[in-house]
Amino acid sequence: MNHRYRIGEFASLAGVSVKALRFYDEIGLLRPSSVDARSGYRHYSHEQLEKLASIQELKSLGMSLSEIRRLVGQSGAAPARRTFLERAQRDLQHSIHSAKRSLQWIESELQELREPRPAIPVVAKRRSALRIASVRTRLKSYEEVAVFEQQLLAVLPSPSLGKTRGVLWHRCADSGVLEAEAFVELKRDVPRRSCYQLRELEPVTAACAYSDFEQDAEPAYDAIRRWISARGFRLSGAKREIYLGPLLEIQFPLAAA
Numbered sequence: 001m002n003h004r005y006r007i008g009e010f011a012s013l014a015g016v017s018v019k020a021l022r023f024y025d026e027i028g029l030l031r032p033s034s035v036d037a038r039s040g041y042r043h044y045s046h047e048q049l050e051k052l053a054s055i056q057e058l059k060s061l062g063m064s065l066s067e068i069r070r071l072v073g074q075s076g077a078a079p080a081r082r083t084f085l086e087r088a089q090r091d092l093q094h095s096i097h098s099a100k101r102s103l104q105w106i107e108s109e110l111q112e113l114r115e116p117r118p119a120i121p122v123v124a125k126r127r128s129a130l131r132i133a134s135v136r137t138r139l140k141s142y143e144e145v146a147v148f149e150q151q152l153l154a155v156l157p158s159p160s161l162g163k164t165r166g167v168l169w170h171r172c173a174d175s176g177v178l179e180a181e182a183f184v185e186l187k188r189d190v191p192r193r194s195c196y197q198l199r200e201l202e203p204v205t206a207a208c209a210y211s212d213f214e215q216d217a218e219p220a221y222d223a224i225r226r227w228i229s230a231r232g233f234r235l236s237g238a239k240r241e242i243y244l245g246p247l248l249e250i251q252f253p254l255a256a257a
Helices: 007-014 018-026 047-060 065-072 078-114 142-155 218-231
Strands: 004-006 042-045 123-127 130-139 161-171 178-186 197-201 204-212 233-235 239-244 247-256
Touching: 004 007, 007 018, 007 042, 007 047, 018 042, 042 047, 047 065, 078 218, 123 247, 130 142, 130 161, 142 161, 142 178, 204 218, 218 233, 218 247
Parallel strands: none
Antiparallel strands: 004 042, 123 204, 130 178, 130 197, 161 178, 161 239, 204 247, 233 247, 239 247
C-alpha cells in the first residue's frame, strides 16, 4: 500500500489548499516527508495527516502559526499546549463577559427608545490629572455653588488660571446633604491661602454626557447611571461637572464592579 502522497492528493485528503501546504513548508511548519530531487515534487506520508490535523485544530483556537511551529516542534508538548488552552480559556471568558455587558447596554438603550424621552449619548473618556484650586463646602441648594465659584475666582490671580472650571459633587441631594467643591484649573503656582485649597485632581476614566446649561441636567445624570449599571461599572469618586461654554459635561469616575 502506497503511503506517499503528492501534494494535491495530500491536500485533498486533509481538506486544505495546496497553497496552504506550500506556505507551511516555506515557514517550516510542515515539511514534506520527501522531495523528488529530479522533479521537485513534494511527497507527504499518511502519518503527517495527524500532525496537520493538530495544526488546524490549534489554528482554529486562535494560536498563531509561529506559536504552533514552536509547539509542534517540541517533544512532550502537552504542558505548552495546556498553557495555551488555559490562556485561550481566559481570553474567551473575558470576551463573553464583555459581550454580555454590551448586550445589557443595547437592551437598556432599546428600552429607552421605547419610552418618550430624548436619547442622551454616554461615552467613556480618559481624563488627565489636573492641578486645581478649590473650595469645598456644604450647600443649602444646588444654585448656591455659584456663589463659591465667584469667590474662588475673585481671590485667584487671573494669569494663573487655566481653562477648565467646574464642580465636584461629593454628596448630592439623594444622600440628604449637598456637599460641593468648586474648582478652577491652575497653569501656574499661586500663593497658599486659607480661603482655598491647592491639590491635584487625579486622572480617571469617566462615563461622560452633556447637558445644556439652560436645561435640567438630571436626564444626563440618569443616562450615565443607566450606562454604568448596564456596563457593570461603579462610581469611584466625586461626580464632576465641567463647564464648556453653553454646555455642561457631566463625568462619573469609573471603577470595575
